[in-house]
Amino acid sequence: TLLIDSPKAEHAEIMAIIKGPDLATGGTLVDPKSIIDAAYESGRGAMRVRCKWEKEDAEGRGAWQIVVTEIPYQVQKGKLIEQIAQIIADKKLPILADIRDESDEQVRIILEPKSRAVDPEDLMNALFRMSDLENRFSLNMNVLDKDRVPKVMGISEVLKQWIVHQIEVLLRRSQHRLDKIDSRLELLGGYIIAYLNLDRVIEIIRNHDEPKPMLMDEFQLTDRQAEAILNMRLRSLRKLEEMELRRERDKLLEERDGLEKLIESPARQKTRLKKDLADLRKLYAEDTALGARRTMLIEAAPAREISLEAFIEKEPVTVIMSQRGWIKAMKGHADLSAPDSFKFKEGDGPKFAFHAQTTDKLLMCCDNGRFYTIGADKLPGARGFGEPVGSMVDLEAGAEPIALMVADMKARLLLASTWGRGFVANIADVVAETKKGRQVVNLKGDARLIVVRPVPEDADHVAAIGENRKLVVFSLSEMPEMAKGQGVMLQRYKDGGLSDAIVFTLEEGLSWAMGGVSGRTRTENDLTMWRVARGAAGRLPPTGFPKSGKFD
Numbered sequence: 001t002l003l004i005d006s007p008k009a010e011h012a013e014i015m016a017i018i019k020g021p022d023l024a025t026g027g028t029l030v031d032p033k034s035i036i037d038a039a040y041e042s043g044r045g046a047m048r049v050r051c052k053w054e055k056e057d058a059e060g061r062g063a064w065q066i067v068v069t070e071i072p073y074q075v076q077k078g079k080l081i082e083q084i085a086q087i088i089a090d091k092k093l094p095i096l097a098d099i100r101d102e103s104d105e106q107v108r109i110i111l112e113p114k115s116r117a118v119d120p121e122d123l124m125n126a127l128f129r130m131s132d133l134e135n136r137f138s139l140n141m142n143v144l145d146k147d148r149v150p151k152v153m154g155i156s157e158v159l160k161q162w163i164v165h166q167i168e169v170l171l172r173r174s175q176h177r178l179d180k181i182d183s184r185l186e187l188l189g190g191y192i193i194a195y196l197n198l199d200r201v202i203e204i205i206r207n208h209d210e211p212k213p214m215l216m217d218e219f220q221l222t223d224r225q226a227e228a229i230l231n232m233r234l235r236s237l238r239k240l241e242e243m244e245l246r247r248e249r250d251k252l253l254e255e256r257d258g259l260e261k262l263i264e265s266p267a268r269q270k271t272r273l274k275k276d277l278a279d280l281r282k283l284y285a286e287d288t289a290l291g292a293r294r295t296m297l298i299e300a301a302p303a304r305e306i307s308l309e310a311f312i313e314k315e316p317v318t319v320i321m322s323q324r325g326w327i328k329a330m331k332g333h334a335d336l337s338a339p340d341s342f343k344f345k346e347g348d349g350p351k352f353a354f355h356a357q358t359t360d361k362l363l364m365c366c367d368n369g370r371f372y373t374i375g376a377d378k379l380p381g382a383r384g385f386g387e388p389v390g391s392m393v394d395l396e397a398g399a400e401p402i403a404l405m406v407a408d409m410k411a412r413l414l415l416a417s418t419w420g421r422g423f424v425a426n427i428a429d430v431v432a433e434t435k436k437g438r439q440v441v442n443l444k445g446d447a448r449l450i451v452v453r454p455v456p457e458d459a460d461h462v463a464a465i466g467e468n469r470k471l472v473v474f475s476l477s478e479m480p481e482m483a484k485g486q487g488v489m490l491q492r493y494k495d496g497g498l499s500d501a502i503v504f505t506l507e508e509g510l511s512w513a514m515g516g517v518s519g520r521t522r523t524e525n526d527l528t529m530w531r532v533a534r535g536a537a538g539r540l541p542p543t544g545f546p547k548s549g550k551f552d
Contacts, residue, residue: 459505
């Protein structure tokens with residue numbers, strides 16, 4: 001009625017009445033009012049609709065579940081359940097254990113968390129991002145105007161065109177009723193003439209084979225009137241019936257007068273339209289069963305990105321990987337002094353063994369320069385032999401893991417290949433997000449990655465030794481930090497390539513394991529003879545350096 005009385009009303013005045021779309025399946029509209037207003041003003045836009053849910057206590061100490069009672073508009077319940085079930089099967093949301101459909105006439109979808117320690121808000125935020133429990137409802141008011149021309153209109157123009165259409169409908173309906181009244185009045189006029197001249201009418205009908213022309217000529221009747229008189233039933237020939245006809249005629253004449261005034265007066269048309277709308281408002285007011293709003297409007301921020309690792313229960317584990325690439329995790333921090341005591345297949349043995357937490361990410365580096373990331377919580381238990389690491393990542397044929405460690409995002413690594421090239425990389429830059437891993441070190445020909453060593457925070461020098469047993473020591477500052485590439489030349493060779501490299505603190509000296517003496521190391525503090533610029537050829541190492549050409 002606002003636009004009926006004030007056709008030039010502002011958009012803000014209209015939106016003070018229109019809260020937003022009310023969708024058949026309910027749910028919650030979570031976009032701010034500014035977005036809803038803009039969509040209605042332009043006639044085009046999209047709004048976020050979320051399911052309606054609540055936390056429900058379940059049987060058991062502190063156990064709970066989430067019950068979804070309304071789903072977003074145009075989302076099929078069956079496909080939604082399949083979508084969430086696939087998320088669970090793919091282990092994309094480890095904090096969600098199961099989904100059940102307990103719906104009857106009403107929607108009731110049960111979501112069971114993995115642990116009662118999970119925050120329901122965090123779980124639903126994750127599902128809003130990953131599933132159709134939140135989706136975007138598109139608003140496109142491409143409608144026909146009064147001339148039946150399609151056009152995208154804002155809510156103000158749509159309502160104005162609708163009012164014009166309703167006025168047209170009112171006029172057509174009124175004219176149609178007026179025609180019906182005129183038709184009925186014509187017949188009533190004939191019936192009344194017949195009652196006033198009943199004896200003569202009966203005489204004409206009894207004495208003439210063709211009474212119709214006689215009636216029309218004598219009483220000035222129309223064809224329809226004469227036909228109606230001839231079709232009257234004998235039981236209608238009562239005085240009481242004549243009185244009823246006169247009352248009906250008077251009533252129709254009064255109605256006809258009102259319709260004519262309505263058709264001639266635009267003001268009356270607007271008043272009539274407002275009255276009709278008031279009657280509709282009584283039926284569909286928000287406090288009635290028919291008019292109660294289904295879709296609630298509760299402004300909420302976009303579903304935030306939640307680190308799923310935060311929901312993994314932190315527990316100590318011992319990560320074990322065999323020489324043949326079988327990996328597993330033993331609960332607790334086992335004694336690493338006797339790795340041969342761990343269970344392996346016949347002919348297999350330990351390759352890597354270290355302590356970690358279930359919340360850790362593990363970084364596996366292969367000799368082809370590709371790095372992979374594995375969640376410690378995803379590792380199989382230690383009851384059996386574990387699983388081939390190739391079943392957890394897309395390991396390339398012939399690739400050999402040369403390092404496996406906890407991915408400390410603040411730490412750095414020294415990477416070097418047999419070609420003698422290398423660089424320093426931040427672990428945060430080389431962590432892979434997919435099973436395919438990430439190519440970090442670019443290799444040519446038959447070159448392989450052989451050095452993957454942590455860079456201590458206080459380290460300041462690099463020591464590199466070649467297959468020719470020549471040693472060089474140079475400043476760590478000469479090594480570039482890169483996320484990917486071949487790196488720079490550490491040492492120059494005439495024959496062979498790099499055997500090993502290590503990062504150390506010059507003041508503490510260079511240490512290496514003493515061959516044949518288990519657990520003992522030797523440290524060389526005076527490295528003046530080997531300190532050169534990066535890329536030099538170097539000279540033979542100190543006496544006692546292992547023939548293997550390795551620092552450990």
